């Protein structure tokens with residue numbers, strides 16, 4: 114046994130939602146090898162006394178745009194379209210691969226600091242993002258979003274720049290480090306491409322057994338314009354063009370009709386709920402209770418740090434629970450356990466990783482985190498799940514482990530040289546993106 118955690122409280126998130134107190138968890142060759150109330154007989158190379166600590170599965174953030182950490186806090190207090198057009202797009206134009214990689218590393222540092230062990234990224238500069246992911250040890254499903262507008266060069270999957278990039282990414286990175294990196298296909302959104310583009314992208318995903326990430330019904334305007342053009346909702350249109358044929362993660366799902374939700378359930382599409390981003394940009398509120406009632410697997414995402422300001426999935430869990438209660442006028446409509454499931458088990462399912470992570474169980478990858486429950490704001494503790502959702506935050510994470518390897522502990526990041534990442538941001542990336550100092554809008 115490589116590592117043995119002793120005297121730890123464990124929120125396993127297994128099928129019975131088993132919680133163990135004063136337990137022992139052993140890790141061997143990157144997998145959970147032991148989990149139980151009695152001390153295992155096998156000797157461990159390394160023992161961690163986890164008295165006062167709570168262990169849970171590493172959290173799974175199903176919507177990030179890692180390089181966008183560089184735009185954190187740059188533009189606030191405006192709606193999505195104004196925010197994008199006046200502030201975000203002009204700055205993104207200045208971003209290059211080198212700056213994007215530094216910003217992606219910063220995003221990964223932040224994610225593991227807050228207890229995230231796997232992310233789904235939907236952004237440009239995917240190759241540089243994969244380099245950062247490879248180096249860091251975090252798991253990731255990476256998709257290069259494709260957008261295509263009529264009037265550009267004629268669309269041809271093999272020669273169009275974005276699909277070419279996506280295919281190259283697939284060849285280079287898919288399955289890297291025993292599947293730690295998975296490449297998926299990406300569609301920016303219904304409004305940002307054409308039916309033949311969706312079909313070509315979906316076909317490539319199907320032919321190569323890849324998942325697919327797409328934004329869906331983030332704003333009311335997106336729905337209205339789609340209805341006007343096609344007479345159908347974005348969910349219906351995308352479904353007609355095979356976007357939901359494989360394992361698909363639909364991000365946002367704010368403005369769905371009841372028929373849309375039933376459709377997603379029927380087609381086994383996972384919805385990725387990003388409550389902070391949707392509320393802050395005043396996009397609206399996704400009805401996760403209604404999604405779940407329709408059999409939809411609902412995962413959680415922070416969205417980019419430009420939209421939600423940090424990558425703390427604990428904040429998203431709490432907000433998801435509070436928002437669902439408020440939306441339904443019923444405090445019992447959404448439980449802490451449901452929020453924890455979204456951040457773990459359902460996230461793993463959305464990523465197609467349910468056999469390897471999302472719960473703590475013998476044989477699963479040792480993707481796990483420890484939280485320090487000796488802090489004043491976590492005393493007394495009557496129920497671990499309630500505290501994890503309503504009282505804890507990412508700052509309480511004391512250790513983050515992926516496949517048995519520590520990525521964060523005691524303020525240190527063993528796989529990432531944080532000082533050099535910050536220096537690269539300060540001496541290169543921030544100047545590259547903000548060098549002229551003022552908005553062009």
Ligand SMILES: [Zn+2]
Pocket residue numbers: 176177178416417
């Ligand atoms: Zn996003």
